Amino acid sequence: MSTEPLLSARGLVKEFPVAGTAGLLRPARRFRAVDDVSFDLHAGQTLALVGESGSGKSTTARLASRLIDVTSGAVRLDGRDITSVTGAELLEVRRQVQVVFQDPFSSLNPRHTVERIVTAPLRYQKRPVPGGTRAFAQGLLERVGLDPDHVSRFPAQFSGGQAQRIGIARALAVGPRVLVCDEAVSALDVSVQAQIINLLRDLQREEGFGCLFIAHDLAVVRQIATTVAVMTAGRVVEAGERDAVFDDPQHEYTRTLLAAVPRIRPEWEQARLRNAAKHEAAHHEAAEHEAAEHDAGVGVDRTDADNGPSAGNGPADEDNPTEVTA
Numbered sequence: 001m002s003t004e005p006l007l008s009a010r011g012l013v014k015e016f017p018v019a020g021t022a023g024l025l026r027p028a029r030r031f032r033a034v035d036d037v038s039f040d041l042h043a044g045q046t047l048a049l050v051g052e053s054g055s056g057k058s059t060t061a062r063l064a065s066r067l068i069d070v071t072s073g074a075v076r077l078d079g080r081d082i083t084s085v086t087g088a089e090l091l092e093v094r095r096q097v098q099v100v101f102q103d104p105f106s107s108l109n110p111r112h113t114v115e116r117i118v119t120a121p122l123r124y125q126k127r128p129v130p131g132g133t134r135a136f137a138q139g140l141l142e143r144v145g146l147d148p149d150h151v152s153r154f155p156a157q158f159s160g161g162q163a164q165r166i167g168i169a170r171a172l173a174v175g176p177r178v179l180v181c182d183e184a185v186s187a188l189d190v191s192v193q194a195q196i197i198n199l200l201r202d203l204q205r206e207e208g209f210g211c212l213f214i215a216h217d218l219a220v221v222r223q224i225a226t227t228v229a230v231m232t233a234g235r236v237v238e239a240g241e242r243d244a245v246f247d248d249p250q251h252e253y254t255r256t257l258l259a260a261v262p263r264i265r266p267e268w269e270q271a272r273l274r275n276a277a278k279h280e281a282a283h284h285e286a287a288e289h290e291a292a293e294h295d296a297g298v299g300v301d302r303t304d305a306d307n308g309p310s311a312g313n314g315p316a317d318e319d320n321p322t323e324v325t326a
C-alpha cells in the first residue's frame with residue numbers, strides 16, 4: 001500500500017489497575033490489556049481486529065478513537081498524533097472518528113426520537129444542522145435504508161437491525177473519515193448481520209471512510225475485511241491481507257481460530273437462522289403496527305429535541321449511555 005494511512009497505531013499499550021491489589025506498602029498491580037499493538041488503516045478500506053474474548057480488541061478500538069487514553073504508544077490520524085490532543089482538536093478527532101457500538105438498543109436513548117438521536121453529533125460538535133433538523137435526519141435515515149417518515153419514532157419501535165441502522169446514521173451525521181464498528185453486528189441475527197454488512201460496504205464505497213471493524217466472528221470478518229489483524233492476549237500475532245490470513249495463516253493461534261469456525265452450517269443452525277429471520281420479520285410487522293397506532297393516536301413530544309442543552313454523542317453523551325471513559 002503506497003498511500004499514507006488514514007489512521008495508524010504504533011506500539012499501543014493500555015494497562016488497567018488490578019482491583020484490590022494496592023495496600024499501604026504495595027503499589028497497585030496493573031494488567032496489560034493491550035501490549036505493543038501497531039496497525040495501519042487506509043481510507044476506503046476495512047481493517048478487522050479479530051481474536052477471542054478478552055484479547056484486547058475493544059480496548060484497542062477505544063484507544064484508536066480516543067475514548068480512553070493510552071498508557072504509551074501513538075495513534076495518528078493523517079499522520080498527526082492524536083493521543084494527547086485536547087479541546088477543539090479533540091472535538092475534531094471525535095468528529096472524524098465515529099463509533100458504532102454492539103448493542104443498538106443500549107446505545108440509543110430510549111426517550112429520544114430518532115430525529116434527536118441521529119442529529120446529536122451535530123449538537124455535540126456545535127454545528128448547525130444543514131437544511132433543518134427534521135430534513136437532515138430524514139436524509140440520514142434514507143442513506144441507511146430506513147423510512148424517512150419514521151424520524152419521530154422511538155428506538156423501541158424498531159427491530160434490532162433497524163436500530164443498528166439508526167446507530168450507523170448517527171455516526172454518519174458528521175461525515176466521519178473513520179468508522180469504528182465495535183462488534184457492531186454481533187448482537188444481530190445472521191440474516192440481519194448480512195444486511196448491515198452490505199449497508200456498511202455500500203456506505204464505504206460512497207463515502208470512502210476507513211473502517212476499523214472489531215469482531216470475534218470470522219465468517220463476518222471474511223465478508224467485510226480488506227486486511228485482518230489477529231489478536232491474542234493483548235498482542236497482534238498476525239496481520240495481513242484478508243485472503244492471505246484466511247487461506248494461508250502463518251501463526252498457530254490464527255490456525256486454531258480458523259479451525260474453530262464451522263465451514264458448513266449444520267442443519268439445526270440453518271433452521272435456527274430461518275426461525276430468526278422469521279422472528280425478525282414478525283418483529284418488524286409488530287413494530288410497524290405499534291408505530292402506526294402510535295403515530296395516529298399519540299402526539300410525540302419533540303419540544304426538547306432541537307432546543308435542549310447541547311446534546312451530543314461524545315463519550316459522555318446522554319445519547320450514548322453505554323459509552324465509558326477510563
Ligand SMILES: Nc1ncnc2c1ncn2[C@@H]1O[C@H](COP(=O)(O)OP(=O)(O)OP(=O)(O)O)[C@@H](O)[C@H]1O
Nearest residue numbers: 016033051052053054055056057058059060216326
Ligand atoms: N476498564 C477496564 N478495567 C480493567 N480491565 C479492563 C477494562 N477494560 C477491559 N479490561 C480487560 O482487558 C482485557 C481486554 O478486554 P477487551 O474488551 O479489549 O477484549 P475484547 O477482545 O474486545 O473482548 P470482548 O470481545 O469480550 O469484549 C480483558 O481482560 C478485560 O477484562
